[in-house]
Amino acid sequence: MVANLDASSKAGSVLIVGAGIGGMGSAQLLAQMGYKVYLLDSAPGIGGSMHLLDRTFPTDSCGICIMSPDQPSYCPTLECGMHPNIEILSYAEVESLEGEAGDFRALVKHRPRYVDIIGCNNCGLCVEVCPVERPDDHEGRLHEVKAIYRPPTRAVPDTYVIDMDYCTRCGKCVEVCPTEAIDLGMAARRSEIEVGAVILSPGYRAFDARIKGEFGYGYYDNVLTSIEFERMVSLTGSTQAHLVRPSDGAAPRRVAFIQCVGSRD
Structure with missing residues (x-):
């Protein structure tokens, strides 16, 4: 869909939906x-599932870095964030798409973060006073944030x-924020962008292991x-x-792997 587009014209711009390793590499x-x-993702930050893979066999290198189109890589996420030709649209979704190859119009909904990206200095005081814990989307049931x-x-x-x-x-985070970057009343906003091509890079959704109840996931803590x-x-x-048993925090003596569960479902 990118062929024959003039990179210097408005039609030469590209919208990439999905900012995992595939979307970032294309960008x-x-x-x-x-x-x-325009690199768009529904998550608060780009990177996708590769962020979950720390070091990768056989080189023990950073999982996300070895997938970069440029080697040696600094870090694909940071490289996308710093490139002058890439505009990141995180925590966003495409509401509608009209047009044809060479002339697309996309309506993008930007979900409210309730924290100003420019104003936040990442001091972490808000986390210290927040009274609510929830399951960590990335660590699963092993951790709460x-x-x-x-x-x-x-x-x-x-x-x-x-x-x-x-x-x-409750407003406790608002009270302690030293830069007044938190706005609990922040609303969603919409923008329209014109591009010549659209690339869909949606990634994947992990298999729900609870479907295979015979293996005990969700019933036994250590599965x-x-x-x-x-x-x-x-x-x-x-x-x-540190490899520990979720049930008691002790180090396991033996570990068994059951491979490819759900791969054919």
Whole structure:
């Protein structure tokens, strides 16, 4: 869909929906060619599921960095955030798309973060006073975070966001914020962008291991998914690479792997 577009014209801009490793790689390549790239993702920060993979076999390198189109890579998320031709639209979704190849118009809804990206200095005082804990979307049932939280390590932008599904609007975070960056009344906004091409890079959704009840996930505390295990042995995970049993925090003596559960469902 990018072929025959003039990179110097308005039609030469590209909207990429999905900012995981595939979307970021496409954005970097197009930006290097001179195209204006809008990199959109529904999550608060770009990076996708690769953020969950700390170090990767066989080189023990950063999982997300070895997937970058440019090697050696600094960090794909940071490279996208710093590139002048890439505009990041995080915590957003496409409400409508009209037009044809070479002339698309997309209506984008920007969800409220309730924290000003520019004003937030990441001091963390808001987290200390927040009274609400919720399941961590990235660590799974092994860890909890507050209603106000930061995206995963190396995400862009990496400033705080409030999950209003759990927030009680008690206002404690507003009271302690030294830069007055928190606005519990922040509303969604919409913008329209014109592009010549659209790339869909939606990523994947992890299999719900509870469907395979015969393996005991969700019933036995010490039955984990592969991603939960990966996060446990990751330096950026909640246990900081210490392998422990969720049931009692002790080190396991034996570990069994059941491979490919759900791969054919």
